[in-house]
Amino acid sequence: MDRRTFLKTAAVTTAGISLSGVVYGGFAAELIDNPSPKKSYTDALKEITQDKSVKDSDKVKLVAPEIAENGAVVPITVEVELPVEQVKAIHVLTEKNHNARTMSIYFTPANGKAYLSTRVRLAETMNVVAVAELADGSFIKAQKLVKVTVGGCG
Amino acid sequence: MPKSAMVKISPKEYKKDDLIRIDSVIMHPMETGLMKDKESGKYIAAEHITSVEVFYGDDKITTMEVSGSVSANPFISFYVKATKSAPLKIVWKDNKGDVTEKVVDIKV
Numbered sequence: 001m002d003r004r005t006f007l008k009t010a011a012v013t014t015a016g017i018s019l020s021g022v023v024y025g026g027f028a029a030e031l032i033d034n035p036s037p038k039k040s041y042t043d044a045l046k047e048i049t050q051d052k053s054v055k056d057s058d059k060v061k062l063v064a065p066e067i068a069e070n071g072a073v074v075p076i077t078v079e080v081e082l083p084v085e086q087v088k089a090i091h092v093l094t095e096k097n098h099n100a101r102t103m104s105i106y107f108t109p110a111n112g113k114a115y116l117s118t119r120v121r122l123a124e125t126m127n128v129v130a131v132a133e134l135a136d137g138s139f140i141k142a143q144k145l146v147k148v149t150v151g152g153c154g
Numbered sequence: 155m156p157k158s159a160m161v162k163i164s165p166k167e168y169k170k171d172d173l174i175r176i177d178s179v180i181m182h183p184m185e186t187g188l189m190k191d192k193e194s195g196k197y198i199a200a201e202h203i204t205s206v207e208v209f210y211g212d213d214k215i216t217t218m219e220v221s222g223s224v225s226a227n228p229f230i231s232f233y234v235k236a237t238k239s240a241p242l243k244i245v246w247k248d249n250k251g252d253v254t255e256k257v258v259d260i261k262v
Contacts, residue, residue, distance in 0.1 A: 029185075029191065029198045029199070030198070030199040030201075031191050031194055031196035031197065031198060031199065032187070032196060032197050032198075032199045033196060033197070034197065035187055035188045035197050036186060036187030036188060036197075036200045036222065072225055072226070073225045073226075074225070094223050097223045098186070098188055098223075099186075099221045099222060099223050100223075101221055101223075102221055102223040102224060103218065103219065103220050103221065103223070103224055104218060104219040105216060105217075105218045105232065106216065106217045106218070107216060108213075108214075108215045108216065109235075110210055110213065110215040110216075110234065110235060110237070111215060111216060111232065111233050111234060111235065112173045112233050112234060112235030113173055113233040113235075115175075115231075115232055115233045116230070116231070116232055117229075117230070117231040117232075118224060118225075118228065118229060118230045118231070119224070119225040119228070119229050120223055120224055120225060121186075121222075121223050121224065121225050
């Protein structure tokens with residue numbers, strides 16, 4: 001399966017699932033009184049770094065769109081240009097989301113490269129922050145402002 | 155109920171010790187727990203992936219923590235160094251206890 005077919009299949013399946021999700025959701029979604037707990041950017045950063053300082057670094061390459069028309073699906077790619085042995089983890093934070101701690105990935109040397117690509121939700125225009133946790137216990141980061149036309153968190 | 159998932163290795167042709175990219179997609183609604191049900195005014199309960207683990211042969215090589223801020227049907231891509239012929243297994247778990255597994259074979 002080449003990349004084109006893969007993405008096409010993924011897109012078609014996604015569309016199918018989301019349509020069935022709408023129908024299904026009308027009958028069976030579990031309802032609760034209170035929303036999920038909030039986690040602010042400051043709290044999330046504190047949780048990750050334990051109050052250690054985080055330096056901006058050009059070793060962290062964060063690729064995200066300048067403008068995202070649909071905040072529900074914003075592709076982001078993070079790569080740390082250091083040997084993977086020196087990188088323990090990459091944490092992706094979304095500054096103004098209800099839960100700012102979006103995703104973390106923990107590497108081992110078997111990865112060969114400290115790289116993560118995924119798609120995140122952005123509720124509004126905000127900074128996406130990539131924090132790299134290094135093996136020596138220090139933290140470096142890069143951030144990028146993504147302008148969102150239509151928010152992705154309801 | 156396990157969800158449907160897809161895993162792809164690129165490039166298709168690789169040699170021992172090459173870096174290969176693993177692209178994965180799982181069909182999951184990723185409910186954040188913040189969306190309101192229009193009729194009842196209540197919140198739709200959170201239902202999202204919380205962890206992803208990657209095993210290469212017997213070794214756990216990568217772990218991920220995932221929140222509801224990740225898009226529906228999460229696409230995740232990362233690298234693996236193809237050091238040996240062994241199955242690569244990805245295990246997704248969600249906050250409702252649902253577990254999905256997908257295996258691809260790495261052949262060098």
